[in-house]
Amino acid sequence: xxxxxxxxxxxxxxxxxxxxxxxxxxxxxxxxxxxxxxxxxxxxxxxxxxxxxxxxxxxxxxxxxxxxxxxxxxxxxxxxxxxxxxxxxxxxxxxxxxxxxxxxxxxxxxxxxxxxxxxxxxxxxxxxxxxxxxxxxxxxxxxxxxxxxxxxxxxxxxxxxxxxxxxxxxxxxxxxxxxxxxxxxxxxxxxxxxxxxxxxxxxxxxxxxxxxxxxxxxxxxxxxxxxxxxxxxxxxxxxxxxxxxxxxxxxxxxxxxxxxxxxxxxxxxxxxxxxxxxxxxxxxxxxxxxxxxxxxxxxxxxxxxxxxxxxxxxxxxxxxxxxxxxxxxxxxxxxxxxxxxxxxxxxxxxxxxxxxxxxxxxxxxxxxxxxxxxxxxxxxxxxxxxxxxxxxxxxxxxxxxxxxxxxxxxxx
Amino acid sequence: xxxxxxxxxxxxxxxxxxxxxxxxxxxxxxxxxxxxxxxxxxxxxxxxxxxxxxxxxxxxxxxxxxxxxxxxxxxxxxxxxxxxxxxxxxxxxxxxxxxxxxxxxxxxxxxxxxxxxxxxxxxxxxxxxxxxxx
Numbered sequence: 001x002x003x004x005x006x007x008x009x010x011x012x013x014x015x016x017x018x019x020x021x022x023x024x025x026x027x028x029x030x031x032x033x034x035x036x037x038x039x040x041x042x043x044x045x046x047x048x049x050x051x052x053x054x055x056x057x058x059x060x061x062x063x064x065x066x067x068x069x070x071x072x073x074x075x076x077x078x079x080x081x082x083x084x085x086x087x088x089x090x091x092x093x094x095x096x097x098x099x100x101x102x103x104x105x106x107x108x109x110x111x112x113x114x115x116x117x118x119x120x121x122x123x124x125x126x127x128x129x130x131x132x133x134x135x136x137x138x139x140x141x142x143x144x145x146x147x148x149x150x151x152x153x154x155x156x157x158x159x160x161x162x163x164x165x166x167x168x169x170x171x172x173x174x175x176x177x178x179x180x181x182x183x184x185x186x187x188x189x190x191x192x193x194x195x196x197x198x199x200x201x202x203x204x205x206x207x208x209x210x211x212x213x214x215x216x217x218x219x220x221x222x223x224x225x226x227x228x229x230x231x232x233x234x235x236x237x238x239x240x241x242x243x244x245x246x247x248x249x250x251x252x253x254x255x256x257x258x259x260x261x262x263x264x265x266x267x268x269x270x271x272x273x274x275x276x277x278x279x280x281x282x283x284x285x286x287x288x289x290x291x292x293x294x295x296x297x298x299x300x301x302x303x304x305x306x307x308x309x310x311x312x313x314x315x316x317x318x319x320x321x322x323x324x325x326x327x328x329x330x331x332x333x334x335x336x337x338x339x340x341x342x343x344x345x346x347x348x349x350x351x352x353x354x355x356x357x358x359x360x361x362x363x364x365x366x367x368x369x370x371x372x373x374x375x376x377x378x379x380x381x382x383x384x385x386x387x388x389x390x391x392x393x394x395x396x397x398x399x400x401x402x403x404x405x406x407x408x409x410x411x412x
Numbered sequence: 413x414x415x416x417x418x419x420x421x422x423x424x425x426x427x428x429x430x431x432x433x434x435x436x437x438x439x440x441x442x443x444x445x446x447x448x449x450x451x452x453x454x455x456x457x458x459x460x461x462x463x464x465x466x467x468x469x470x471x472x473x474x475x476x477x478x479x480x481x482x483x484x485x486x487x488x489x490x491x492x493x494x495x496x497x498x499x500x501x502x503x504x505x506x507x508x509x510x511x512x513x514x515x516x517x518x519x520x521x522x523x524x525x526x527x528x529x530x531x532x533x534x535x536x537x538x539x540x541x542x543x544x545x546x
Binding site: 245383385386391392398 | 432433435436437440441444445448465467468470471
C-alpha cells in the first residue's frame with residue numbers, strides 16, 4: 001500500500017543520502033541540491049500514482065543525476081554532446097549515508113550563515129522539505145524563502161567549505177551549531193503551536209526527526225541524546241498547552257492526563273542513559289528539568305528543589321539571564337514567593353524592559369498575596385509582549401485579579 | 413477581486429473609551445472570540461489575506477534618516493500613541509461594498525458590557541494592476 005504520507009516520510013529520509021551521493025559525484029553543492037529537490041518533487045508526483053519503485057534510493061539518485069547531467073549538457077551544448085549512456089550509468093557503490101547526513105548538517109549549519117538561513121537550508125537539503133513548505137512554515141512568500149535558500153548556498157560556496165567532515169576542534173564547534181539550529185527549528189514550531197498557527201507544529205516534528213537522524217549518526221554523544229530528549233519531553237506537553245479557544249494554558253494549569261506518555265518515556269530513557277555516559281551539557285540539564293516536570297502528577301507534586309538546583313547548574317553553564325529568571329520561579333516554588341522575588345532583583349539590569357521579567361514578577365506577587373502589584377506587572381508585561389496568545393493570557397490574568405480586588409475599573 | 417486594508421488604531425470610540433486592560437474578564441474573552449470568529453468567517457469565504465495585531469505602542473519606534481550620519485530612532489512613549497496602528501486585516505473581496513460591510517462588522521466588535529465599540533475602521537484599497545483597456 002502506498003500512501004501519500006508513506007511516500008513523504010520515505011522521501012524525507014532518503015533526501016540527505018541522495019544529496020550526499022550526488023555531491024560526491026559532481027562536487028557542486030548548490031546545483032546538486034537543486035537537482036535533488038527536483039528529483040524529490042518528481043517522486044512526490046510519480047510514486048503515489050505509479051507505486052514506490054523497488055529501489056527508491058537508486059531511482060532518486062538517477063533522477064537527480066539526470067538533472068545534473070542535463071544541466072551540465074546544456075551548459076556545454078556548444079562544445080560537445082554528452083553521451084546518453086553516461087546518464088544511464090548505475091548509481092555509485094553505497095557510501096555511508098550516515099556520514100553524508102552529518103556532513104550535510106555541518107554544511108547547512110555553517111557559522112557563516114545567519115540562523116534564519118541555516119534553518120531554511122537545513123530543512124530543504126537535509127529535511128527534504130520543499131521551498132513552498134518551508135515558506136509556509138515561516139509565513140513568508142515562497143519567493144522570499146527561495147531567495148533566502150539561494151543566498152545561503154552562495155555563502156557556503158564562497159566560504160569554500162569542502163564536502164568533508166570538519167577536523168579537530170572545529171568538529172565540536174560545528175556540532176554545537178547543528179544542535180543549536182535544530183533546537184531553533186523545534187522552538188519555532190513549539191512556541192507558535194497555538195490556535196491558528198497549527199500548521200507550524202510540523203516544524204517541531206521535523207526538528208525531532210532531524211534530531212533522531214543526528215542521533216543515528218552520533219549514537220554515543222550525550223548532548224545529542226540530551227537535545228532529542230529535551231524535544232521529546234517538551235513536545236509531550238503540546239496537547240495540553242492550548243485550550244479549546246486557542247488560548248495559552250501555562251504548565252501549572254495544564255491537564256496532565258493529556259501529556260503524551262510514550263514521548264515522556266522515550267525522553268526519560270534517553271536522558272538517563274546519556275547521564276550515565278559522563279560529561280553533562282546544557283541540553284541534558286534542560287532535558288532533566290523537562291523530565292522533572294513531566295514526571296510530576298501536579299505542580300504541588302513537582303520536585304522544585306531539584307529543578308532549582310538544575311537551573312542553578314544551567315545558569316553557571318550559560319550565564320543566561322533568562323535561565324536566572326526560571327531559577328527565580330523555581331526558588332519561589334521551593335522556598336516561597338519572597339525568595340523568588342529576591343532573585344529577580346539583580347535581573348532588572350540585564351532584562352530591563354523585557355516582558356518576561358514583568359510576567360514572572362506579576363505571578364510571584366500574585367502568589368505572595370499582593371494582587372495590586374500583580375495587576376500592575378501583568379499589565380506591563382501585556383503591553384510589551386510580541387505574542388498574541390501571550391498578550392491575551394497576560395491581559396486576562398490582570399482582569400481576573402482585578403475582579404477579585406477593590407481596585408476601581410478605570411484608573412488609566 | 414480587489415484587495416483592501418482595514419486598519420484600526422487605539423483611539424477611544426463612541427462605544428468604549430477604556431483600554432482593554434481595564435475591561436472585565438468576560439468582556440475581554442467575548443471580544444477575542446468575536447475577532448477570531450470574524451477571521452474564521454472571512455477565511456471560510458475565501459476573503460481573508462492576512463489579519464495581524466501589532467505589538468503595543470510601548471515597543472514602537474520612529475526612524476528618520478537624512479542619508480548621511482546616523483539615523484534618528486525615536487522611542488516611546490509617544491504623546492499621540494492613540495493614533496498608532498493597533499492591527500490590520502487585509503481582505504480580497506468582490507467590491508468596495510463588501511469591504512465596507514466587513515469593516516462595519518469589525519467596528520461593532522463587543523466592548524465592555526457587550527456594547528459595540530463602534531471603533532472607526534479605516535478602509536483603504538490596495539493599489540493593483542492597471543485595467544486592461546487603459
